[in-house]
Amino acid sequence: MKISFFQFLKDIFKELLSNKINFLFMCLALTISLIALNTIYSLGLSAKKQVLDALASVQFGKDAMLIIAGGGRIIGLTTTRTDTLKLEDVEEIKKLDFVTLASPMSRGTLEVSYKDFAEKLRVEGVFPNYTIANNWYPKIGRFINENDLKSMTKVCVLGADIPERLNTKNIIGEKIKIAGETFEVIGVLESKPSFGHFRRDESVIIPFTTAQRRVFNKDYIDAVKLLFREGTDMKMAENKIREILRKRHNLFGIAPDDFRIITPDLAISVFTKTMRTINVFLLAIALISLIISGVIIMNLMYANIEEKAPIIALRIALGASSKKIIEHYLIMSLFIAIISGIAGWILSLFLMEIISFFTPLKPIFSWWIFLLSFLFASFTGISFTLIPAIRASQIDPAILLKSL
Amino acid sequence: MVKKLVILKGITKTYYTGRIAYQVLRGIDLEVEEGEFLAIMGVSGSGKSTLLNIIGLLDKPDYGTYILDGQEVSKLSKKELAYIRNRKIGFVFQAFHLVPWATALENVLMPLLYRGNLKKEDEERALQFLTRLGLEKRINAKPSELSGGEQQRVAIARALITKPKLLLADEPTGNLDSKSSQEVMKIFKELNKNGLTIIMVTHDPEIAKFAQRIKIIKDGIFVEE
Ligand SMILES: Nc1ncnc2c1ncn2[C@@H]1O[C@H](COP(=O)(O)OP(=O)(O)OP(=O)(O)O)[C@@H](O)[C@H]1O
Ligand SMILES: [Mg+2]
Numbered sequence: 001m002k003i004s005f006f007q008f009l010k011d012i013f014k015e016l017l018s019n020k021i022n023f024l025f026m027c028l029a030l031t032i033s034l035i036a037l038n039t040i041y042s043l044g045l046s047a048k049k050q051v052l053d054a055l056a057s058v059q060f061g062k063d064a065m066l067i068i069a070g071g072g073r074i075i076g077l078t079t080t081r082t083d084t085l086k087l088e089d090v091e092e093i094k095k096l097d098f099v100t101l102a103s104p105m106s107r108g109t110l111e112v113s114y115k116d117f118a119e120k121l122r123v124e125g126v127f128p129n130y131t132i133a134n135n136w137y138p139k140i141g142r143f144i145n146e147n148d149l150k151s152m153t154k155v156c157v158l159g160a161d162i163p164e165r166l167n168t169k170n171i172i173g174e175k176i177k178i179a180g181e182t183f184e185v186i187g188v189l190e191s192k193p194s195f196g197h198f199r200r201d202e203s204v205i206i207p208f209t210t211a212q213r214r215v216f217n218k219d220y221i222d223a224v225k226l227l228f229r230e231g232t233d234m235k236m237a238e239n240k241i242r243e244i245l246r247k248r249h250n251l252f253g254i255a256p257d258d259f260r261i262i263t264p265d266l267a268i269s270v271f272t273k274t275m276r277t278i279n280v281f282l283l284a285i286a287l288i289s290l291i292i293s294g295v296i297i298m299n300l301m302y303a304n305i306e307e308k309a310p311i312i313a314l315r316i317a318l319g320a321s322s323k324k325i326i327e328h329y330l331i332m333s334l335f336i337a338i339i340s341g342i343a344g345w346i347l348s349l350f351l352m353e354i355i356s357f358f359t360p361l362k363p364i365f366s367w368w369i370f371l372l373s374f375l376f377a378s379f380t381g382i383s384f385t386l387i388p389a390i391r392a393s394q395i396d397p398a399i400l401l402k403s404l
Numbered sequence: 405m406v407k408k409l410v411i412l413k414g415i416t417k418t419y420y421t422g423r424i425a426y427q428v429l430r431g432i433d434l435e436v437e438e439g440e441f442l443a444i445m446g447v448s449g450s451g452k453s454t455l456l457n458i459i460g461l462l463d464k465p466d467y468g469t470y471i472l473d474g475q476e477v478s479k480l481s482k483k484e485l486a487y488i489r490n491r492k493i494g495f496v497f498q499a500f501h502l503v504p505w506a507t508a509l510e511n512v513l514m515p516l517l518y519r520g521n522l523k524k525e526d527e528e529r530a531l532q533f534l535t536r537l538g539l540e541k542r543i544n545a546k547p548s549e550l551s552g553g554e555q556q557r558v559a560i561a562r563a564l565i566t567k568p569k570l571l572l573a574d575e576p577t578g579n580l581d582s583k584s585s586q587e588v589m590k591i592f593k594e595l596n597k598n599g600l601t602i603i604m605v606t607h608d609p610e611i612a613k614f615a616q617r618i619k620i621i622k623d624g625i626f627v628e629e
Binding site: 003004007008010011014015017018310311314315316317318319320321322324396397398400401402 | 453456457460462463482483486487489490491495497501503504505506510513514515516517518519520521522523524527562566574
């Protein structure tokens with residue numbers, strides 16, 4: 001039984017090699033469409049991973065939540081008042097047992113100047129726990145502390161890109177102006193990934209109290225970042241917090257929320273949505289190319305079977321059953337699928353390397369893609385060989401005595 | 405009493421080319437005993453190959469009965485016919501019909517491959533056959549590296565590997581020079597002496613002489629000589 005099967009495979013493989021051009025084109029067609037499929041799929045994975053990594057790196061991977069003042073759609077203009085979120089609301093939320101940390105902040109875009117540099121930058125008034133809440137620590141110098149809050153000191157911590165923009169080597173201790181007030185630089189933050197238009201590394205951080213009283217002159221906050229106990233049910237957390245805020249803001253019935261709750265899932269879905277649309281489109285193209293390669297394989301299989309008709313007739317005359325003949329050609333297509341599957345996979349890894357040179361997307365290694373490549377190759381190969389294989393099994397062995 | 409291996413009664417076969425019917429076999433009756441060596445002769449187009457296809461279970465008659473080795477076979481399914489072909493019948497063709505990418509040895513083993521139980525002993529047996537036919541030095545040669553006579557001997561070894569009861573040969577010497585033809589016929593004679601039943605189609609009287617009995621077919625029917 002074992003020798004039989006080995007000899008059977010050997011015969012199939014030799015038949016494939018007997019027409020190398022045919023063989024090459026079958027593999028080529030399949031390989032090219034697999035490269036497209038694998039690459040597009042891994043680009044999607046890579047982009048998604050990048051978003052996930054980026055979110056995780058600012059402590060927004062999971063068990064976190066961001067509440068932003070002002071209601072409306074997640075992305076877009078606010079449609080309600082934006083001055084209703086207060087520190088007292090945060091105090092109330094903090095009482096929830098699953099909330100482990102709450103870091104309120106206020107923000108605005110203000111003119112920042114230093115020597116001949118003057119530009120509008122994002123200024124955030126924050127508490128010391130901002131570092132933990134966002135997993136964002138100073139790279140040099142120190143962060144805002146309790147004393148700064150109590151004394152309303154005029155100090156600031158800069159995003160990683162700012163010192164370079166200001167053209168200064170030794171920025172610590174320098175004085176910069178924010179909306180006309182002079183602030184002392186006490187630290188520079190480590191670099192963090194940006195989302196969309198918002199360049200995180202170009203923020204200026206100042207103490208919360210200083211921001212409220214001396215810069216923005218307001219009593220409401222713009223956002224609060226919350227961290228939860230590990231494994232907290234996000235849906236439940238969101239409902240409880242919404243309930244508290246609506247009650248405190250006197251919103252009843254159909255009155256819309258005057259705040260927005262952003263969960264990690266929501267953030268991910270917003271960031272990956274456009275990506276997904278493009279990806280689905282590209283995947284559709286890849287699948288169409290797979291079908292085209294299937295049709296090419298089908299035609300070349302037909303040609304092969306035509307060419308080998310006397311040999312197939314011989315096999316039938318010698319006692320091969322229809323099943324055996326069909327098996328023969330399906331295994332042949334599986335050979336092609338395995339070769340193309342491996343080639344398509346390896347070449348797509350190379351292509352990803354090349355793409356990563358020109359785009360921020362990093363190559364990603366995943367056995368899923370290997371499996372995907374194999375499955376699609378086998379599926380395409382086998383399904384498009386089925387009809388030619390059945391045709392082969394129906395060849396009339398009587399041609400053996402007639403073909404001369 | 406000698407057993408009848410092949411009994412054909414009233415076999416007819418008509419081919420249709422478009423709307424034109426052409427009756428190739430017009431009532432063939434034939435009995436072949438076990439151990440016989442029969443030659444069928446006739447001019448080109450008389451229906452020899454058509455008849456051999458039917459005897460070899462490669463084709464079905466339109467009418468008539470065919471009893472092979474005591475079994476009525478004219479109504480069997482494709483699958484059953486393939487099974488019987490593999491067990492009982494060996495074929496030798498004018499065009500040899502060897503698989504071009506397989507070695508002499510692999511070609512000989514092919515019928516066992518489709519039986520699905522190729523064993524180590526079979527390889528040994530194939531080597532014995534090839535040796536007996538004077539091909540011991542050519543076992544790993546491809547058909548393209550063999551002479552016509554050698555190719556036909558490989559084909560004979562392939563026909564014998566399944567230990568068939570009946571050997572069918574359609575113009576086995578048609579593509580061979582006279583020396584190789586004589587060699588092949590000597591092999592046939594030898595095999596027949598050892599008990600193998602042979603039905604051979606030829607239109608060469610010199611070749612037909614090797615058979616015990618000659619039947620002549622003319623326009624799809626046997627005629628007296
Ligand atoms: N599949 C077919 N369709 C139509 N006509 C056929 C078919 N096979 C054979 N014929 C015709 O049947 C007749 C007998 O053919 P067959 O091959 O049996 O002759 P033959 O006696 O073997 O001739 P040769 O000595 O040339 O081999 C021929 O006229 C041939 O053209
Ligand atoms: Mg003929």
